[in-house]
Amino acid sequence: MSRAPSANEVLATVARLARIPLDDLDGYVIVLASGAEVSGVLTNAADESTVISLLARAIEHRSVAVKELEASHESCP
Numbered sequence: 001m002s003r004a005p006s007a008n009e010v011l012a013t014v015a016r017l018a019r020i021p022l023d024d025l026d027g028y029v030i031v032l033a034s035g036a037e038v039s040g041v042l043t044n045a046a047d048e049s050t051v052i053s054l055l056a057r058a059i060e061h062r063s064v065a066v067k068e069l070e071a072s073h074e075s076c077p
Contacts, residue, residue, distance in 0.1 A: 007044065029054045 005013070014030070015022040029051050032040040045051045 011044070027054070029058070031055075 011025060011028070012022055014028045015025045018025070027044050027050075028042070029045060030042040031038055032042065041051065043051055043054075045054065
């Protein structure tokens with residue numbers, strides 16, 4: 001029987017997958033999907049409101065990235 005990874009092991013794995021220093025990571029929300037459907041959410045957040053807040057911030061960051069991408073395409077001939 002194998003043991004479940006510790007919270008610190010999961011955090012270290014997530015940091016490694018995200019290619020960020022472990023010291024720069026406090027928490028995570030990972031959305032699991034199949035096609036366009038959400039099949040699960042993996043998180044170490046304390047409660048659902050924290051999950052929603054983190055997802056909202058992620059959407060905000062991604063929308064800025066999309067705007068920058070669109071602006072760079074508009075400047076191309």
